Amino acid sequence: MRPFVTAMLLVLVSPALAALNVVACEPEWGALAKELGGDQARIYVAATALQDPHRIEARPSLIARARSADLMVCTGAQLEIGWLPLVQQQSGNQKIQSGQPGYFEAASAVPLIEKPSSVDRSLGDVHPDGNPHIHLDPRNIERVAGALEERMAQLDPAQAGHYRERGKAFLARWREATERWETRAAPLKGMPLVVYHKDMSYLNNWLGMRAVGALEPKPGLPPSTAHLTQLLDQLARTPAVAVVRAAYNDPRPAEWLAERAKIPAVVLPYTVGGTEQAKDLFGLYEDTLARLLAIAK
Amino acid sequence: MYAKWWYAAALAGAIVPAQAQDAELSKLREALRQLQQQVQELEKRVQEAEAKGGKSQEAAAPAPPPPAQAGRSGGSSAFNPDISLILQGSAARSSLDPNTYQITGFAPSGGEVNPAPRSLNLGESELFITSNVDPYFRGQLAAALTPQNEIEVEEAFFQTLALGGGFTLKGGRFLSGIGYQNEIHQHAWDFQDAPLAYKAFLGGRLNDDGAQLRWLAPTDLFVELGAEIARGRSFPATDNNKNGANAWSVFGHVGGDVGESVAWRGGLSYLGASPQDRAFTALGAAQSFSGDSRLWIADFVLKWAPQGNASTTNFKLQGEYFRREESGALTFDTSSGDYSSRQSGWYLQAAYQFMPRWRVGYRYDRLDHGTVTNGLGLTAQDAPLLLTDYNPTRNTAMVDWSLTEFSRFRLQYAVDRSRADLTDNQLLLQYILSLGAHGAHRF
Numbered sequence: 104m105r106p107f108v109t110a111m112l113l114v115l116v117s118p119a120l121a122a123l124n125v126v127a128c129e130p131e132w133g134a135l136a137k138e139l140g141g142d143q144a145r146i147y148v149a150a151t152a153l154q155d156p157h158r159i160e161a162r163p164s165l166i167a168r169a170r171s172a173d174l175m176v177c178t179g180a181q182l183e184i185g186w187l188p189l190v191q192q193q194s195g196n197q198k199i200q201s202g203q204p205g206y207f208e209a210a211s212a213v214p215l216i217e218k219p220s221s222v223d224r225s226l227g228d229v230h231p232d233g234n235p236h237i238h239l240d241p242r243n244i245e246r247v248a249g250a251l252e253e254r255m256a257q258l259d260p261a262q263a264g265h266y267r268e269r270g271k272a273f274l275a276r277w278r279e280a281t282e283r284w285e286t287r288a289a290p291l292k293g294m295p296l297v298v299y300h301k302d303m304s305y306l307n308n309w310l311g312m313r314a315v316g317a318l319e320p321k322p323g324l325p326p327s328t329a330h331l332t333q334l335l336d337q338l339a340r341t342p343a344v345a346v347v348r349a350a351y352n353d354p355r356p357a358e359w360l361a362e363r364a365k366i367p368a369v370v371l372p373y374t375v376g377g378t379e380q381a382k383d384l385f386g387l388y389e390d391t392l393a394r395l396l397a398i399a400k
Numbered sequence: 401m402y403a404k405w406w407y408a409a410a411l412a413g414a415i416v417p418a419q420a421q422d423a424e425l426s427k428l429r430e431a432l433r434q435l436q437q438q439v440q441e442l443e444k445r446v447q448e449a450e451a452k453g454g455k456s457q458e459a460a461a462p463a464p465p466p467p468a469q470a471g472r473s474g475g476s477s478a479f480n481p482d483i484s485l486i487l488q489g490s491a492a493r494s495s496l497d498p499n500t501y502q503i504t505g506f507a508p509s510g511g512e513v514n515p516a517p518r519s520l521n522l523g524e525s526e527l528f529i530t531s532n533v534d535p536y537f538r539g540q541l542a543a544a545l546t547p548q549n550e551i552e553v554e555e556a557f558f559q560t561l562a563l564g565g566g567f568t569l570k571g572g573r574f575l576s577g578i579g580y581q582n583e584i585h586q587h588a589w590d591f592q593d594a595p596l597a598y599k600a601f602l603g604g605r606l607n608d609d610g611a612q613l614r615w616l617a618p619t620d621l622f623v624e625l626g627a628e629i630a631r632g633r634s635f636p637a638t639d640n641n642k643n644g645a646n647a648w649s650v651f652g653h654v655g656g657d658v659g660e661s662v663a664w665r666g667g668l669s670y671l672g673a674s675p676q677d678r679a680f681t682a683l684g685a686a687q688s689f690s691g692d693s694r695l696w697i698a699d700f701v702l703k704w705a706p707q708g709n710a711s712t713t714n715f716k717l718q719g720e721y722f723r724r725e726e727s728g729a730l731t732f733d734t735s736s737g738d739y740s741s742r743q744s745g746w747y748l749q750a751a752y753q754f755m756p757r758w759r760v761g762y763r764y765d766r767l768d769h770g771t772v773t774n775g776l777g778l779t780a781q782d783a784p785l786l787l788t789d790y791n792p793t794r795n796t797a798m799v800d801w802s803l804t805e806f807s808r809f810r811l812q813y814a815v816d817r818s819r820a821d822l823t824d825n826q827l828l829l830q831y832i833l834s835l836g837a838h839g840a841h842r843f
Contacts, residue, residue, distance in 0.1 A: 153660075163654075164663065167622035
């Protein structure tokens, strides 16, 4: 009996001891933590690329993972306000509470754009601190990587060297890739697009593309026929090259509009795992560019 | 005939003040112009900041240090707690008088269990104030402003943040962790009213004054254990004016995922109480119970969404089974004798979002009178409410429409057979609006 109990305890406890337990709120941060942590980080991602990051459920499996987390890597800027507070409260884990080193907010390492000058729900589900969909600008990934690497080293000092080394190697590869992407993406400059939600703003900002319309009438509201019809009229006057949507968005409104406006509807991976090619952060950018370049004339 | 007068009055009302307020209008225009100027300046600044954000990156090779808490507003108001307000109301009609509502075969719970009043009526306006107290505690108040112009404290509790080891301690008045629906606030329910089992066995819900300790196991499977002690403020307990707890409960929940599309949770709960002189009056006869009350609840909830993405379509299945045993003494009018009961009830409900904004739902309720014995020689003729061997049922269907996640309108129809041999057809239209801080909803 005694050996059995010991064995059970080991099974229960050992994964928690093996490495830094990381719970990532979104796939992009899971992928980044993996780049930095390698085999020293055990990573659980709360959401897949096919799930709307605003609307994840504070489901039991997620609370259970948060219970043993040493580090929770989230976007912040109120992106997760509908579910993360509950996960923190119910986890019984003091390490991942807001303000503790075990709670990392990527948005606090990045200058946010589209910060509303006034906040009111009549404007839709706006984020008062600015647009939280920061990861589609590679310069933001670089900023977050630097801060996250430091945080991982702080939480797991025994492996600090490991994280810094991996961080350095990652950043070197990342900067090189960013330069390559910027050259390759030159034809995208000035390209007018219709987006689904304001989750492509940083990408547009980086590549100089223009969002001339959004399928959502207001941020967070599902597209309505009335709004789509209006958008179609608008496109007749100021045309767009394509309708782009994230892998997690409902395909129907994008297809409806694309068909009538006679422009292609393009699915972008949006985050790691959104398409088959977007296996990691590099793949995410490669595939996003490939899909956009395919429609650029 | 009268309509003309109305138009004239309305026109006068619109025009006269407009003339009187010409001066104010020009003031308003000036204010608007200033505002526009401010917005333009702000936009300029944002653009500058964005441009800078890009530039500084190119210039500095290593990632710049994070700007401390980018974009947070300062000032003392930054420490104000999160405040949110729920506004509710309904228009209801029912074929039987809601004021005479009772559940035949079950001792009245004394809670707010009656169907919605007839005609147009305001529901409870719920005010939530919540915040972290310090690094160790958070506090929450949930107050209901009732349509009768009273303030009711639904919840006022502190909760620990830093106990660690998976432990969380709660103290004050709070929704008990037993069962599934009990911990969910009314505005987040899938139907306007509580399941019959909640009405019969818990008076709608259990929110006692007490303390709760919860422990979450350090496993990938969700395993949660909890225990509560309470003053016994509400049914099935009574406040016995004695030192120590008058009610206690334990519960355990297990949960997890099946693939990406399904999340589930199941649980078992037990609530024990020793009510003294738990009294009610039926058909002019004063009756009261003293003894032991033991309640078991088995609960289960399953949520499905294609690939876990609930935005377009999702499905929720929820069910609970209640079983209660009570034994002790019954006082009926002036005589007293043994009394014992074994009763049960359950419900099963489903809600399906078939397209964005629209959901349909169905619920089936049933209570089982079970066995009720008494040593007073009373029959169902003497005490019909307690002793009639009748199994209440209810069928409820609803459709709701949520323009955003902050506004919901619901049409609900129920065929309620809570009263022996009587059918109550209840129809209601309900609105639920939430204002203020973005609330987070429990699983």
